[in-house]
Amino acid sequence: MDVLVFLGSPRKKGNSEVLTEAFLEGVKQEGGLPEIIRLCDLTISPCISCGGCDKTGKCVVEDDMIPLLKKIISTDKAIISSPIYFYGVSAQAKAFIDRTQALWNRKRLLQQKGEWVDNPERKGFFISVAATKGAKIFEGAVLTAKYAYDAMGMEYAGDFLVSGPDKRGDMKKNDKKLAEAKIAGRNFILGLDAHVD
Numbered sequence: 001m002d003v004l005v006f007l008g009s010p011r012k013k014g015n016s017e018v019l020t021e022a023f024l025e026g027v028k029q030e031g032g033l034p035e036i037i038r039l040c041d042l043t044i045s046p047c048i049s050c051g052g053c054d055k056t057g058k059c060v061v062e063d064d065m066i067p068l069l070k071k072i073i074s075t076d077k078a079i080i081s082s083p084i085y086f087y088g089v090s091a092q093a094k095a096f097i098d099r100t101q102a103l104w105n106r107k108r109l110l111q112q113k114g115e116w117v118d119n120p121e122r123k124g125f126f127i128s129v130a131a132t133k134g135a136k137i138f139e140g141a142v143l144t145a146k147y148a149y150d151a152m153g154m155e156y157a158g159d160f161l162v163s164g165p166d167k168r169g170d171m172k173k174n175d176k177k178l179a180e181a182k183i184a185g186r187n188f189i190l191g192l193d194a195h196v197d
């Protein structure tokens with residue numbers, strides 16, 4: 001089973017990537033085949049609100065997002081991973097998410113024509129890390145991820161959120177969370193509740 005993995009941190013081998021790798025160990029154990037897409041290596045312009053996709057469901061901005069939109073349509077499982085930046089996702093992840101507006105319009109137009117079919121196999125997961133432990137630290141990012149998956153026509157399958165890691169290498173020291181993430185990755189592919197306590 002193909003799994004699209006969108007890495008939103010510009011920091012290579014940073015905390016969100018280490019956590020995502022642990023989650024992917026579980027994904028692979030259950031037969032998932034991850035394709036890792038490092039968003040900061042791509043050219044993904046912000047949405048320019050031109051209204052082009054309102055009429056066609058297709059984005060007119062010709063950059064690296066166009067092949068990603070096609071991949072999202074043809075893949076059943078996705079993971080978005082991002083550190084928390086100012087209580088939201090990173091700018092790279094947000095530009096990517098804003099550009100899924102074309103998929104939201106595609107879905108709306110297909111629904112209008114009675115041609116949209118909900119596919120319960122299509123599911124998305126969100127992984128995040130934040131340095132601080134405030135009660136609401138992940139709230140904004142989780143809402144953003146939920147509505148991104150709505151645009152993509154995927155059910156929100158859950159999230160794995162770790163507060164505390166800040167410096168590069170911090171996440172690697174948290175064996176307990178890495179082990180839990182691996183279980184959550186297995187559960188995601190098995191279609192079980194991915195939440196682990």
Ligand SMILES: Cc1cc2nc3c(=O)[nH]c(=O)nc-3n(C[C@H](O)[C@H](O)[C@H](O)COP(=O)(O)O)c2cc1C
Nearest residue numbers: 009014015016083084085086087130131132165166
């Ligand atoms: C621009 C920027 C904004 C940040 N904003 C927050 C924040 O609002 N709250 C927080 O707890 N951590 C914040 N952080 C810390 C990161 O979430 C933290 O360092 C995280 O471990 C980075 O993950 P990464 O290694 O995957 O990039 C911010 C870091 C940067 C660079």
